[in-house]
Amino acid sequence: MSVMFCRHEPVKHPFYIEPLRIHIWSSQELCYVIYNNPLLVLEDFVDDHLIAFIREELDMEYLAAKLEKLIKSGEDNDQLLLVILSECSYYPAAEQNRFHQEVAALKKLSPAQYAKRKGDYMFGLKQYGRAAAIYGKILESPREPGEETGFTGKVWCNLGCTYARMFQFDRAGSAFYHAYLESKDQEILKRMYFLTRVNSGTELKEPCRSAVTEELAGAWDREVEETKEKAKSSESVLKIEGLFEKDPIKRMAGASKLVKQWKQEYRGMI
């Protein structure tokens, strides 16, 4: 059994981290975000705004001054992050070391590989707009020498998934099409087929159309039907059904709240 004593931090104006959609209220939370989100913080996270937060809200003048000095001397961003982790003492030395190694491994990646990892990270955060922009940039750039086999196909596929999550089915179909041309992967074909089922306006182009045998189409159709059945009893659908069982006033209030929540989620993801 152990407890960690928290010093008093008089935070009145928390620090907002937009991609995570959270405010930071303490040095421990700041360290937690840094440690668990290296791809978010590795580039330009430590700026004047964060330093002002450390100085004025966390009341850590020494750390703020140290960061300013390091920035002036042109120190790398990862070093600044390590200084924060070390001064806040939230993570023990072993954990700080692990973070250091993870950052070092990320820095060893090629620019395209690093960008893909970042795009995947943004996808994980449901920041689909940002992820799509990163994937798009990778695909626009010339291929790097010694690029991993199938790398471009994977990026196209991820871009397709990203568009699909934003309900941009035509774009998603186009990205999957490119991914299929690169990899000839049946899984991608399946996704494209599913898209045609979800969005009736989408059609398979050659050579994809010919690749979908009757047998495959039958199996995938069954899968779609099974998924639809399963979705009927999913928590979110049941929630909506529950809403419609309520009286009109409560139903409208609930519906309005839900739509508002969907709008917010959508705005956050694009």
Next chain:
Amino acid sequence: MGLIIGLDLCDAYTQLSCYEKEKNWTLPTIICKCKNEDEWYVGEEAYARNLVGNGILVDKLLNLVSRDGTATIENVKYEGIHLLELFLERVLLLPQEEYKVKEIDQLVITLPSLSGKVMDSFLYCADYLKIPRERVHIISHEESFVYYVLSQKKEVWSNQVGLFDLSADCLCYYELKVQRGMQKMMVVAESEEQEETFNLDILDTPPGAKMADKILCACGERLLEKKLFSTIILSGKGFERQDWAPEFMKMICRRRKVYAETALFSQGAAYRAFDYMQEKTSYPFVCICEGRLKSTISMQVLYKDRISQLVVASAGENWYESKTTMEFLLDDSRSLEFVITPMNPKQKRTETIVLEGFPNRQPWTTRVQVNVGFLDDSTMAIAVRDKGFGEIFEATDALVRREVKL
């Protein structure tokens, strides 16, 4: 400069002393309302008004307050706390008028016994009297005794000090000893109400006085035997004169100094009041007596990557004023451990507070707010709340309350 007041409030008598002033006031703890008028009198004047049939008396104010009592005067129900406010307002006028100073810089009230409820009442009185709460403190008679004795020359307290307080209510014996040779000097004061008591009226007759002398002698022999005293002090209304107790005086005067001080508790409180105003205390000792904690409460915590002992409250702290709020992050366990170290370190023990109903989260992502206070000198009250981990893990309404006997 404002007044620095020590006030000894008992159910029978109230005494008031001001720091570095000669005069002490002693008056019965009674209040009287004039008939058909909203005028109130206290002490002897209250008696006088009542005697001429012009006022209605209320006595035992402390008792009235402690049991949330009321008094009905001319069909109007007055709460005990309000009568206490009116009483204190008038008592405090005595030094204010005498020294022509209205401001009260510090007021220390000393009581025969302490309870949270009565102590709270005095803070409400402070609000009524428009004295900032931080200038009002409540201490026990034992603590007043300590401050009085330690304000005297060193030879007075070089060995043990005994105090016989003989009032109309009871005979109470106090004892104080200074323990040196430790990191910090420690003063331990204890008191005991004696079973052998008598009505002070019996002192008016020679046989009564003789019997009282005999009772005191028996008490004195039992309490003082086999101990080394540097001083014995006599206090209370019963010892305003001592000629009725020749045998007792002979016994206590053997190989030690004897003093009589009727306003000892109020003077001790005035010394304490003055010390409250000092940046650095003039009494650098740990005081163990009623009103002060007899155990140190600590927690083993991780701070700046090291295991340290965090002292939550120290032995010798005023339990009423000892309130702490701390925040911790929990590892994967859902419990808190408090180490309780009494005066005898061999009795050291650990109390575990199980945080039932607290959510399971990753280690170090559950922030808890811990409030520690004391209900009396032997009961610690703990409240632990889940504060979540910012917006990363939202707080729940999980709350655990525990009372721990020290």
